[in-house]
Amino acid sequence: MQCLKPEPELTTTNVVTINVGGENFQTTKQTLTQAGPNSLLSQLAETTSDRFVDRDPVYFSLLLSLLRTGALPSKVKDFDLRDLIEESRYYGLESLLTNSLTNPSQLDAFALQKSSILPLNGRDSPSAVATTPFGSLHVSHGSKITSFDWSLTRKSTILTQFPAVDSLLAISPDTAAAGATDFSGLQILDLQNGSVKQTLNWENATRSGSTVQAIGSSGEFLFTSFESSRRNSNSIMVYDLNTLSPVTEIGHNEIFGADIDSAIPATKLRWVSRYGLVMASGSHSGLSGVSGNIRFWDIRSGNVVFELKEKIDCFSDICVSDNLNAVFKVGVNSGEVFYTDFRSLSSVNDNSNPWICLGDKRKVINGKKEGFGCKIENHGNQVFCSKGGDIELWSEVVMGSAKTSNGSEDQLTKRDFKKNMMGRVKDMGGSRITNLAFGGNKMFVTRKDQQVIEIWQGSARGI
Numbered sequence: 500m501q502c503l504k505p506e507p508e509l510t511t512t513n514v515v516t517i518n519v520g521g522e523n524f525q526t527t528k529q530t531l532t533q534a535g536p537n538s539l540l541s542q543l544a545e546t547t548s549d550r551f552v553d554r555d556p557v558y559f560s561l562l563l564s565l566l567r568t569g570a571l572p573s574k575v576k577d578f579d580l581r582d583l584i585e586e587s588r589y590y591g592l593e594s595l596l597t598n599s600l601t602n603p604s605q606l607d608a609f610a611l612q613k614s615s616i617l618p619l620n621g622r623d624s625p626s627a628v629a630t631t632p633f634g635s636l637h638v639s640h641g642s643k644i645t646s647f648d649w650s651l652t653r654k655s656t657i658l659t660q661f662p663a664v665d666s667l668l669a670i671s672p673d674t675a676a677a678g679a680t681d682f683s684g685l686q687i688l689d690l691q692n693g694s695v696k697q698t699l700n701w702e703n704a705t706r707s708g709s710t711v712q713a714i715g716s717s718g719e720f721l722f723t724s725f726e727s728s729r730r731n732s733n734s735i736m737v738y739d740l741n742t743l744s745p746v747t748e749i750g751h752n753e754i755f756g757a758d759i760d761s762a763i764p765a766t767k768l769r770w771v772s773r774y775g776l777v778m779a780s781g782s783h784s785g786l787s788g789v790s791g792n793i794r795f796w797d798i799r800s801g802n803v804v805f806e807l808k809e810k811i812d813c814f815s816d817i818c819v820s821d822n823l824n825a826v827f828k829v830g831v832n833s834g835e836v837f838y839t840d841f842r843s844l845s846s847v848n849d850n851s852n853p854w855i856c857l858g859d860k861r862k863v864i865n866g867k868k869e870g871f872g873c874k875i876e877n878h879g880n881q882v883f884c885s886k887g888g889d890i891e892l893w894s895e896v897v898m899g900s901a902k903t904s905n906g907s908e909d910q911l912t913k914r915d916f917k918k919n920m921m922g923r924v925k926d927m928g929g930s931r932i933t934n935l936a937f938g939g940n941k942m943f944v945t946r947k948d949q950q951v952i953e954i955w956q957g958s959a960r961g962i
Contacts, residue, residue, distance in 0.1 A: 515531060518549075519556040529546035530619065601649055606937070606942075608879070619951060621716065626934055627841070629669040629675060635669065636943060641664075643659065644659060664679055676688075680711070709725040709728070712725065721739070725764075735777070749796050767779070767782045776795040789831050793826070805844040813951065814830065822880050825839065834915075845936070885931075887928075894919070930946040932944055933947050
């Protein structure tokens, strides 16, 4: 007969009593040390003197629940978030509170709905939106940049030197990279005081100014697409994200005559972490329609690894999903969503069409530009596409793998994506969507001629 060992009993030396505002709380040293070695509560766990804290006991009970379970209790929604943040800062728990309330893994795409709006000062509509992983938000509108902290309760606005900011990237909650298509240089901005910390320029052959067409980043590098002010050359510069010193230059084009492909600067840059490549895409509208290219660069060798040339139903916008291992676009003519499996790109040539239409294939050749202005972005395993004032949500339905003639599994032939329309009925319609962005467990949406940012989130626990 097997003897079961009794559960270890809590010793009196392990139990800690803390008096907060006249109310006693009992917990364990292990629970208090969850706050981190530099926090007030870890210090109280080790002290043998009187443990009295002159703070509000009601808010302390909420934070103690966070330490015990890793989550806030449901009653937290009845309290003011700003007060809870101030209490968490006093105890040294703000990082734990941030993780509990804005963890990106808590974003439920199917539950997202418009919950509130953030108003902007002035008459200018948002032109670019940048976020950090845990929900800090920066929005450019006209020559201004307005920043919100992770809780979206604190707001500050700075005035930049740009007539209008066209590209914006959050480097940290307090630092951003900004550029414009009609003003030379990429500026690294201190968002606390509005100062320019550094200006990065591309030295082109004609020694003219260099305007910014797009900005991107990885955990290590900052990428910037420059075009000369004379529009006769373009390039992508790679900088060290920490020191901002130049690392390498890729995609340098000097334009001669009617070389349309070289004349197209990259207007979107995204890091593909699965493959360690930079996606650079750009398009051009001419008499024969819209054409473009999508290139995947190896920054270490400076070579293009994959290239897609767009002529039939060129992309209006494009995104790459690491989770889905696929590239998605919305066609400028059809307005439909297409995808191509990343693993198939090695077999693409100038005469092949790798795109698979997820919508109505008949719209591809109608030439009406129904996709003009549509935006497409991905988050996790979902793809979000704006159509006018509505948002489509595309998700993969996992199917079994087909068997090839030699018995191996063909992973490229059995992919099925389904569409859902997002939001409640009252959330649908409205002005054309101009930006989609994700930060923390929220989605941020801006619309044409509206001086606000919409916050979309699920009905998850918390405030």
